[in-house]
Amino acid sequence: MRKVMIGNHALSYGAKISRAQVIPAYPITPQTEVVELLSEMCANGEMDAKFIKVESEHSAMTASIGASATGARVFTATSAQGLALMHEVLHWAVGARTPIVMGNINRAMAPPWTIWTEQTDSLAQRDTGWMQLYAQNSQEVLDSVIQAYKVAEAVQIPAMVILAAFVLSHTSEAVELPEQGKVDEFLPPYEPEYRIDPANPHAFGGLTGPDGYFELRYQIQKAIEDSLPKWDEVGREFGELFGRKYGLIETYKVEDAKNLIISSATLASTARTAVDALREKGEKVGLLRIRVFRPFPSAQIRSILSSVDRAVVVDRNISFGASGIFYQEVKAAVYNEKNPPPIFGVIAGIGGRDVTKKDIIDIYEDIMRMDEPKSDIIWKGVRL
């Protein structure tokens, strides 16, 4: 069934069709509609799930961890300041190996108060161990929630499905709702090896000294590494069942490309139209969209970058004192290669500043005129 819905509701329907059983959540603009619809569906019986009203995002995540530890499939969603408030317990969710799936609406951080889109909120959580997936349209949002559960539960690591504030969260698009029966076949009920059980009491997460903690961290890293092939495998299997294939990355016209635009989320979607326009002008340009950011698909990126002359990474985020974050990661991935191409880093669209097709064309044409990257940041659109 095809249904026109806002991106926020694509998250809600993703949780519903994945048969999430517990939803602890706290509302925040621009995420509110996600939990509004979920609470409605829990109240009217459309969902067989427990909606837990909490007093903060910290509590939302804490309740999510508890519920997940009992073996329930858990969903929550937040944005920006809410995600930041969760920070402490984001680490806990990973350490406790609870495969929660959370929607995050990318909103710029305050102050000044703002509600518009930027990726710095979620990227600031990159070292918590959460897997992170950046969607480019509402169909992908819904499809990714289902896939995220499958990967998260396989490796026992939580995952964030991330979408741009307003550009996706409040934009209505036509979304294909997969059949429940087929989703059930793709995503069977969650059956963890260990779970909290009052009949069989155990302590979890107690004091662990240097003789044990190290190995637990090693296991987390191994689990996330194991998820790399899983994301591709699950995306392929999803494609076979539902006709829409996904992977760690998405490429467009890279086969004969000499130059590459690299981006993520809705910026990458708009960049695709810029690639078409540049191709019409005779430019040998391709697009690499990084869909999964954690785990970082370094091998795939190295393989694509090995055959291009130059690349530009367009970031809607910033690590203050350094540069755009996708840019850092892409550069790090190819540093040890024999002849890595020059990589240019552009920062655009901060705080929801609109990024148009023409902006991307200008970015590309500007970097084609440069000899080499002279600094780690090329600012696009900043008014000085």
Place this chain on the structure above:
Amino acid sequence: MVEIRLHGRGGQGTVIAAKILADAAAREGKFVQAFPEYGVERRGAPVKAFLRIDDDVIYIKSKIYEPDHLVILEPALIGVIDLTYGLKEGGWIIVNSNKNPEEMKFDGNYRIATVPATKIALKHRLGSQASPIVNTAILGGVAKILGLFKLETLTETVKDLVPIKEDENVAATMEAFELTKGGE
């Protein structure tokens, strides 16, 4: 691809109008995008909404700066704010007005259609006398002038998406389709 910008005042249903148009087009297999001027809708304030319709997946995710057509739900905005900025030459301006299209004045080479949407909304008791909800009426005019989808598809969509007074809203849409002037 068709790109449309809608202008109204908060409370008239401008954002919902864009959503209904998107939904109707999607029901006929089109790809769509409908979005508000993010985050600034307030009752009484000038409000914009945007709509894209295409036969193929819509990849562009930026705002619309050069719309093909305009829909004006609030005629009092004419002359107060620049409504036609970016509007492509030859584009339609579908405006809520009891006047004839020739009587409407816009600088530029545009095609004009008028829909007596306020009159129709009041007749069907949509909203209050002071604040009529004109969106479902103006949609009938959009269907007639732009022919993006069948009138039946639109009326079905209106019926499904309006929260109350389904029959009155559908009647307003159909009446507007008949009473729209322009494009003959």
